[in-house]
Amino acid sequence: MKNKFFIALLSILSTSAFGDSFLDSIERMKWGDLDVVWIEDSKFPRFNAAIYFEDGSLSDPFSGLTQGTFDQMASGTSKESQREISEFFDFYGASLKHSVTHEYSVYSVQGLTKDIEPVMSKVCELFTDAQFPKKELTSYVSRSKSQLKNLVTSHAALADRIFRQVSLTETPYATPVDGTLATFDKLNPVGLKERLSELNKTKKVLYLTGPSEISKMKEIIAKKCHWTSKSTFKNLELKKPSSQSAIYLVPVPGANQAQIRIGRYVIPQEIKGKYDHFNFLSGFLGGGFTSKLVQELRVKRGLTYSAGAYVSMQRDYGRAGIMTFSKNESASEVISIIRDVFQDITAKKFTNEEFKHQQGHQIGGFAFGFEETNAFLSQIMLYDHQGRDLQELVKFQDLIASLTPEALAQANLEAFPWDRLTIVVVGDKSLEKSLSRIRPVRILKYQDFL
Amino acid sequence: MKFWLVLFALLLGCSSVKEKQSLSENIHIDVEELKLDNGLTALIVHNPKLPIFSLQLFYKVGGKNEVPGITGASHFLEHMMFKGAKKYGKNTMDFIIEGSGGSTNAYTTNDQTVYYENLPSSELEKIIDIESDRMENLLLDVDDFNKEREVVLEERKMRYENSPRGQLYLEMMQNLYQGTPYGRSVIGDIPDLKSVTREQIYKYFKRFYAPNNATLILVGDVSVRKAKSMIQEKFGKIPSSPSVEEAHKELKDQDFVPKWTTDQVVAKKGESPNPLFMLAFPTYKAGHPKGYALDVLSSILGSGKSASLINEYILIEKPIATSMYAAHQSLDKSGFFFIGGELVRGVKLNEFRKNLLKRLTGFCDTEITERSIQKIKNNYLTGLYSGLDTNAGLGSFLGERQIVFNDWRFYKQELDMYEKVSVDDVKASCKEVFVKPSVFVSVWNMHK
DSSP, X not given: OOOHHXXXXXXXXXXXXXXXXXXXXXXXXXXXXXXXXXXXXXXXXEEXXXXXXXXXXGGOSSTTHHHHHHHHTTSBBSSOBHHHHHHHHHHTTOEEEEXXXXXXXXXXXXXXXXXXXXXXXXXXXXXXXXXXXXXXXXXXXXXXXXXXXXXXXXXXXXXXXXXXXXXXXXXXXXXXXXXXXXTGGGOOHHHHHHHXXXXXXXXXXXXXXXXXXXXXXXXXXXXXXXXXXXXXOOOOOOOOXXXXXXXXXXXXXXXXXXXXXXXXEEOHHHHTTOHHHHHHHHHHHHSSTTSHHIIIIIITTOOOSOEEEEEEEOXXXXXXXXXXXXXXXXXXXXXXXXXHHHHHHHTTOSOHXXXXXXXXXHHHGXXXXXXXXXXXXXXXXXXXXXXXXXXXXXXXXXXXHHOOXXXXXXXXXXXXXXXXXXXXXXXXXXXXXXXXXXXXXXXXXXXXXX | OTHHHHHHHHHOTTOOOOXXXXXXXXXXXXXXXXXXXXXXXXXEEEOTTSSEEEXXXXXXXXXXGOOTTSTTHHHHHHHHTTSEETTTEETOHHHHHHHTTOEEEEEEOSSOEEEEEEEXXXXXXXXXXXXXXXXXXXXXXXXXXXXXXXXXXXXXXXXXXXXXXXXXXXXXXXXXXXXXXXXXXXXXXXXXXXXXXXXXXXXHHHHHSSGGGEEEEEEESOOHHHHHHHHXXXXXXXXOOSSHHHHHHHSOGGGGSOOOOSOEEEEEEOSOSSOEEEEEEEOOOTTOHHHHHHHHHXXXXXXXXXXXXXXXXXXXXXXXXXXXXXXEEEOSSOXXXXXXXXXXXXXXXXXXXXXXXXXXXXXXXHTOXXXXXHHHHHHHHHHHHHHTSSHHHHHHHHHHHHHHHSOTXXXXXXXXXXXXXXXXXXXXHHHXXXXXXXXXXXXXXXXX
């Protein structure tokens, strides 16, 4: 069978301009009240079913409930033990994954096409009959707490966790998705079953890739999953972040490097209609070896091994940030250089060559986003969640080509206004003195963020 | 076992499958080969599905080729290879590649160094020109060299000193292979990184970075005829290294055999409040027939939630560990089987080590069944699908076999070997390896 996805794509890429035709490779269907999005892909005899739930950790009465529900869904049903369940999926070479964000959750199943029937039937059993046995839950809580306490050995992950909580402190998005030392003990079988019951009723969209045999799934889901799909999403309206006057220093033992996080949260009104501007900005700042920050920090000065930038959005909130690290003694220099880079971009102190280079990078690299169908499908899922029209994706290359240096400067000013950026440094206690030359320093205990 | 056949039939439009007796007879991947007079091997696979390609240049040089004083040379060069060559000048390569929408990077192991680029098809000629330019005329600018030394030292901190897992792996390798080239750090010892000179690195470069020590892999939407012509034109003029063959011959297999004969227990002071451990046993070099059974054994013990170690130590009411894994690592000159993980606080390390050793030998009788082996084979299949989903994945698959076994077709033998692995084979390997002397390394903040 010919592969519609690739045929559509090739015809577009060969003209170097995207048209509407690639949307034809995406089939949208209704299976009962379940929305289904399918991209046919016959490259291998395998399938991927990603179930999107329009519900995430914002609904949790305490941190980690939704995450714990998905984590422990395969820990036992009324018929089978945890090991029997894992033995079943492992035998078929099927993999189960899930991710929980504040606004939505995704449960993914991958397996061989020939095994759709047994694998998806078993997945439905988990959704309808998960028992969350006490013994397995006790073990999960013990392990989760142990791992979280040990986070102090991973300074980068610790910096990410603390930066989220500090930079989003005025919002409900500050709460960690995956639980805290104080909330793990609140998990119990009754609460997890109730949360699963809610997820079974919440609005879902099934994103599928695979060959045409994937249609077998329709009957299995209708008969065995007993899902209903009703939207209960409650929009939140956040205020713009307030100004920041301090650097937050988090001392950790044995730190011979400083992890640096700079950024803020953004609200939809700031981003809407300008996703491509901000996408371009994050690439210009931190996308690849030739990005501004990598050139300034690593290539010109040898201060770091890596530097990255992002401006990302869910539906009601987003985040703009910089992540890098350096020697302890270079931390304040790195922060100052980042500030200067922001100022230079806002003042349009970059060359036309640099600007054109980033345009070439994003336009030329567009095709790689389609090499793995699952990655392409994930992008569609995010667009759907954000409520964006896929026509934006169709026109991506044209949008990037039409951007101006003025638009880049403006995007930078809007995303990274220095006085509203939160700065978190995880490193040695001795950094306090040098950092205080940039902003007053507030010391935070890492234990308060676990 | 027909699933193996389907895999390769669907992987490449130009592949063909005819059902015959054995797997190796059934699989055919259309690889165009080119061997230049100067020794360069090139493998080209045409995949027209998207107007992109992946180019990978495998050099048969890595940590094992270094000597005290220049440890980390291969990795240092990995950084310097992006700093420019004669024709294209200083620090232009990244701009050319990324400016056209591509990406590039490299990695260094004990045995090899691989440089790769993923690019739109229109950039083929340019990237072949760039790769040949840096093979022939690398600049190694002194200012860049000294600046990059600082970046490498920061990378080392990130990977080893600041990473308990990196620290653990380094400690394990240094003890397992003490006194052999595999016992050195791939990223380099700090004194060497601080003192190594541009001249030392240049000499190392001229010896190992030559066409007769390299394999070029090209997968994607490229014209095979044009690609061959370009490779011939750009690489054909580069002289081969007169001393590289001798350098490889100097490294004898016996020089990589661990020297110790009794159990080694190493306690390393680190920052981790939870003890991390690795237990390693010497095994066989890549391609050894017994290695395939050991691969299967490692998956039975450590892969997936149903794995033996996961259910013995983690998914129990009072967990002893929060993570466990097992793997069989086949290197060019040696191999080792290792088990590692993170333990919960309060576990007594010595008791745990003894318990683990006892249970491992017990697993040989209880965990190896027809079903558990079939489960692992099924998982290898889905893993292969994922690994071969992209041009880069297929390129890596072919390049690894060409560089290690000097024949990309070796995957056929590997598939046959996996297909033939039996319960008796895995049990025999299990009983053989777990009675050998071992190295047990732990990293913990309670160690002195």
